[in-house]
Amino acid sequence: MKMTKIVRTTADLFFPFCLVFGLYVVVHGHLTPGGGFQGGAVMATGTALLLVARAYDDVTGRIRKGAMKACEATGLMLFLLAGLGGLFHGRAFLGNWLAQAGGLFGNRVELGANAGDLYTGGLIPLLNFGVGIEVLGGLTVILLYMLSGIKEEKK
Amino acid sequence: MMDTFVMRHLPALLIAVPLLAAFVMPLVGGAGRVARNAWVLLGALATSAVGLALAWKVLATGTVLYVFGAAAPHVALPMDSGGIPIRIIFQVDALSALMVVIASLSSLGITIYSLAAESKQSGLETFYAMLFLLVAGVLGMVSTGDLFNFFVFLEISSLAGAALVAYRVDKGVAVEAGLKYALLSTLGALAVLTAIGILIGQYNALNLATLASRMQFTTLDKLALVLLAVPLAMKCGAVPMHFWTPDAYTTAPSSVTAFLVVSSQASLYGLFRILFTLYGPLLSWATFGWFLIVLGVLSMFVGVTMAIPQKDVKRLMAYHAVSQTGYMLLGVGVGLAVLGNADALAKYGKTAMAGGLFHIINHAMYKGLLFLTAGAVFYRAGTRNLNKLGGLGHDMPWTMVCFMIGALAIAGVPPFNGFASKLLIYESVFRFSPFLSIIAMIVSILTLASFVKVFHSMFLGPRRAEFAAVREVPAPMLAGMALLAVFVVAAGLAPQPFIDRLIQPAVEALVDRAGYVAAILGGI
Amino acid sequence: MSSRLLLALPYFTVVVLIVLGLAVMLSKRNVIKILMGVCLMESAVNLFLVATGYRHDAVAPIFTNVPAGPMALPTVQALTLTSIVIGVATSAMMLSFAMVIYRKYGTTDIQKIQKLKG
Numbered sequence: 001m002k003m004t005k006i007v008r009t010t011a012d013l014f015f016p017f018c019l020v021f022g023l024y025v026v027v028h029g030h031l032t033p034g035g036g037f038q039g040g041a042v043m044a045t046g047t048a049l050l051l052v053a054r055a056y057d058d059v060t061g062r063i064r065k066g067a068m069k070a071c072e073a074t075g076l077m078l079f080l081l082a083g084l085g086g087l088f089h090g091r092a093f094l095g096n097w098l099a100q101a102g103g104l105f106g107n108r109v110e111l112g113a114n115a116g117d118l119y120t121g122g123l124i125p126l127l128n129f130g131v132g133i134e135v136l137g138g139l140t141v142i143l144l145y146m147l148s149g150i151k152e153e154k155k
Numbered sequence: 156m157m158d159t160f161v162m163r164h165l166p167a168l169l170i171a172v173p174l175l176a177a178f179v180m181p182l183v184g185g186a187g188r189v190a191r192n193a194w195v196l197l198g199a200l201a202t203s204a205v206g207l208a209l210a211w212k213v214l215a216t217g218t219v220l221y222v223f224g225a226a227a228p229h230v231a232l233p234m235d236s237g238g239i240p241i242r243i244i245f246q247v248d249a250l251s252a253l254m255v256v257i258a259s260l261s262s263l264g265i266t267i268y269s270l271a272a273e274s275k276q277s278g279l280e281t282f283y284a285m286l287f288l289l290v291a292g293v294l295g296m297v298s299t300g301d302l303f304n305f306f307v308f309l310e311i312s313s314l315a316g317a318a319l320v321a322y323r324v325d326k327g328v329a330v331e332a333g334l335k336y337a338l339l340s341t342l343g344a345l346a347v348l349t350a351i352g353i354l355i356g357q358y359n360a361l362n363l364a365t366l367a368s369r370m371q372f373t374t375l376d377k378l379a380l381v382l383l384a385v386p387l388a389m390k391c392g393a394v395p396m397h398f399w400t401p402d403a404y405t406t407a408p409s410s411v412t413a414f415l416v417v418s419s420q421a422s423l424y425g426l427f428r429i430l431f432t433l434y435g436p437l438l439s440w441a442t443f444g445w446f447l448i449v450l451g452v453l454s455m456f457v458g459v460t461m462a463i464p465q466k467d468v469k470r471l472m473a474y475h476a477v478s479q480t481g482y483m484l485l486g487v488g489v490g491l492a493v494l495g496n497a498d499a500l501a502k503y504g505k506t507a508m509a510g511g512l513f514h515i516i517n518h519a520m521y522k523g524l525l526f527l528t529a530g531a532v533f534y535r536a537g538t539r540n541l542n543k544l545g546g547l548g549h550d551m552p553w554t555m556v557c558f559m560i561g562a563l564a565i566a567g568v569p570p571f572n573g574f575a576s577k578l579l580i581y582e583s584v585f586r587f588s589p590f591l592s593i594i595a596m597i598v599s600i601l602t603l604a605s606f607v608k609v610f611h612s613m614f615l616g617p618r619r620a621e622f623a624a625v626r627e628v629p630a631p632m633l634a635g636m637a638l639l640a641v642f643v644v645a646a647g648l649a650p651q652p653f654i655d656r657l658i659q660p661a662v663e664a665l666v667d668r669a670g671y672v673a674a675i676l677g678g679i
Numbered sequence: 680m681s682s683r684l685l686l687a688l689p690y691f692t693v694v695v696l697i698v699l700g701l702a703v704m705l706s707k708r709n710v711i712k713i714l715m716g717v718c719l720m721e722s723a724v725n726l727f728l729v730a731t732g733y734r735h736d737a738v739a740p741i742f743t744n745v746p747a748g749p750m751a752l753p754t755v756q757a758l759t760l761t762s763i764v765i766g767v768a769t770s771a772m773m774l775s776f777a778m779v780i781y782r783k784y785g786t787t788d789i790q791k792i793q794k795l796k797g
Contacts, residue, residue, distance in 0.1 A: 037764050080175055080178060087160075087164050094223050095223075139767075146778065303758055314769060321779075327783030330779045330780055334776040337773050338717065338773065342717070345724050352731050352755070359752075361754070
C-alpha cells in the first residue's frame with residue numbers, strides 16, 4: 001500500500017523536524033515539561049509517520065531494526081552507568097555527582113525566578129539522554145514489529 | 156577498601172547488577188554462544204553473591220537503609236526535608252533478607268539449569284534479558300521501602316514474567332497464557348496504583364514507614380487496603396483468584412516456572428508487609444487473620460483436589476503450588492489473628508508465623524526442584540502427559556533422585572525440609588484450632604498420594620520403546636537441580652540453624668512495626 | 680458551590696471511565712477491544728493520580744519565569760508519567776500477544792481461542 005506522492009513528500013519533510021523537536025524536548029527535560037521519555041516518543045513518532053506514508057520495506061532500508069536495538073541497549077547502559085558513577089564519588093546510586101561541578105551541565109542554579117540555564121542539572125540531563133535514546137530505540141522496534149505484522153497479513 | 160565499598164552499596168548493586176546483565180545481553184548476544192553463556196553465568200553469580208552478602212549484612216547488623224540519589228546512602232532524612240523522607244529508600248530488614256536469600260539461591264539454580272535446557276531455542280538474548288529483569292523485579296519488590304517503587308517493581312516482574320510465559324509460542328497456547336497473565340497482572344497493578352493514589356492524596360507520602368506512622372484508617376484507607384490486598388493475593392495464586400497459575404506455570408519454560416514461584420512469593424511478601432507494617436495495629440486482628448486463614452485453607456484444599464485428576468505433570472505441580480501457598484497463608488494468618496494477644500503470640504503465634512515463613516523458602520526450593528525435574532523429563536521425553544510417560548527411571552536416575560527428594564519434601568515426609576516447616580505449622584495451628592491443623596495434615600496426605608502416582612507413572616515400569624533414545628540430561632541441568640536438592644536435604648536434616656538465624660529474625664521483623672517505622676523516622 | 684463541583688468533576692470522570700473500561704472488558708469478545716478497555720482504565724487511574732495532585736492556590740513548579748507564590752509538589756505528576764511509561768510497555772506487549780494469537784488461531788474472539796482449560 002502506497003500513499004500519494006504529496007503524503008510521502010510531506011512525511012519525508014517532517015521526519016527530520018520530528019527528530020529535532022524530540023531532541024529539543026530531551027535536552028530541555030530538566031528545565032521545561034518533557035524529558036527523556038516524552039522526547040524519545042516524539043522522535044519515534046517520526047518513524048510512525050514514515051511507516052504510515054510509505055511501504056514497510058522502504059522504511060526498513062532507512063531505519064534498521066538492529067541499530068534501534070543497539071540504541072535501546074546503549075540508552076539503558078548510559079542510564080545505569082551514570083547512576084553507578086555516583087558510587088565512585090562517595091554518593092548513593094543515582095546521586096547527583098555532576099551537579100555544580102563545572103563541566104557541561106555543571107553550572108550553579110540561580111535562585112529565584114529566572115529564564116533557566118540549559119547547562120545545569122548535572123546528572124539529570126545525562127539520564128534524560130539515556131532514557132531518550134532508549135525510548136527512541138524501544139518504541140521504534142515495537143512499531144516496526146507491529147507494522148511488519150500488517151504487511152504479512154496483506155499477502 | 157574494595158569490600159567496604161561494595162558492602163556500603165549492596166542494596167543498589169542488588170538492582171544494578173541484574174539490570175546491567177539484562178541490558179548488556181543484546182550486545183553480548185552478537186558475540187556468540189560461549190560469550191553469551193559466560194555473561195549469563197557471571198551475571199547470575201554476581202547477583203546471587205550480592206544478594207547473599209546483603210542478607211548476611213542485614214542479619215549481622217540489623218536493618219540496612221539505602222537512599223537512592225542521596226549525598227550519602229544512609230541519610231534517610233536530609234537536613235532540609237523537614238523530617239520527611241523525600242527520596243526512594245530501600246529498607247532491607249530481616250524479612251526482606253529472607254526473601255532476598257530465596258531469590259538469590261533460586262535464581263542461581265535456575266540460570267545454571269537453563270543454560271543447557273534452553274540451548275536449542277532461538278532468541279536467547281531476549282530470554283535471558285527478560286529472566287534478569289524478572290530477577291531484578293523480584294529483588295526490588297522485596298527490598299524496597301517505598302510504595303510506588305513497589306508498584307514499579309511489581310510491574311517489571313509482571314511484564315518480564317508474561318513475556319517469559321509466552322516465550323515458547325507453542326502453537327499460540329503459551330501466548331494465550333501470557334496474555335491472560337499480563338491482563339490480570341495489569342488489572343491488579345492498576346488497583347494497586349489506585350490505592351497508592353488514595354494514600355498519597357491523604358497523607359502526602361509514599362514511604363511505607365512514613366505512611367504507617369501517619370495512617371488514620373479512614374474509610375478511604377479501608378478501600379485502599381482492599382485494593383492492595385486483593386491483587387496481591389491474586390498474584391500469589393491464592394484461591395479463589397488462582398485461575399491464572401495453572402496456565403502460566405504449565406506453558407512457561409520450566410526454569411522460568413521455577414522462578415515464577417519465587418515471583419508469586421514476592422507478592423505474598425507484599426501482602427504480609429501491607430497487612431503487618433502499613434496497616435498494623437489499626438486492623439482488627441481477628442478479622443484479617445481469619446481472612447488469611449480462610450484464603451489459606453481454601454487454597455490448600457482446592458489446590459490439592461484440582462491437582463489429583465491432572466494429566467499434564469506441570470499443570471499438576473502448578474495446582475500443588477497453589478495448595479502449598481495455602482500453608483504459608485495459614486501459618487502467617489494464625490500469627491496475625493493472635494497478634495493482639497501477647498500471651499497467645501508468644502505461645503504459638505510466632506511459631507506459626509515461623510512455620511509459614513520457613514515454608515516460603517522451603518517451597519521455593521522443592522517446588523523449583525520439582526518444576527526443573529518436570530522440565531528435564533520434557534527435555535528428553537518430549538511430552539508432559541502422564542499417561543504417555545513411563546519407565547524413565549532406568550535412563551534418568553539422577554533426575555529421578557531429584558524428583559524423589561522434591562516429592563517427599565512437598566508431601567512433608569521427614570527428613571526433608573517440607574516436613575520441618577509443616578511440623579511447625581501443625582504444632583502451632585493445633586493449639587489455635589485443631590480442626591485447621593487436621594485439614595493441613597489431610598492435604599499433606601493427599602499431596603503424597605498425588606506425587607506417588609506421578610512418580611509411578613513417570614519413572615517406574617519397564618523401559619518403553621518410544622523412549623529408547625532417552626538419556627540423562629546434560630550436566631548444567633543436573634547442577635542446577637542439585638543446588639536446590641542440596642538445600643532441600645540440608646534444611647530438612649538440620650532445620651534449627653535455619654530457623655534460628657534466618658526465620659526467627661524475619662518473624663520478629665514482621666511483628667515489629669514500630670521498629671520498621673523508627674528505622675526511617677528515628678523513633679518519632 | 681460551583682467551584683466545589685468543578686473540583687469534584689475529575690473524580691466523577693475517573694469513576695465513569697473505570698466503569699466504562701470494566702464494561703468494555705466484560706462485554707466484548709474481541710481481544711483488541713478488551714485491551715482497549717484496559718487502556719481506558721489505565722487512563723482513568725492516571726487521571727485520578729493527577730487529580731489528587733491539584734492544589735488550589737499553587738503554581739506548577741517550573742522555574743522558567745515563575746510568578747511568586749507557593750508551588751505544587753509534582754510527586755503525583757511524576758508517578759503518572761511513570762505509570763504512562765509502564766502503560767505503554769504493557770499495552771505494546773499485550774497487543775503483540777494479540778497479534779501472535781491472531782496469526783496462530785486466525786481469530787481474535789476470546790470465546791474461540793480458549794484452548795487452556797481445567
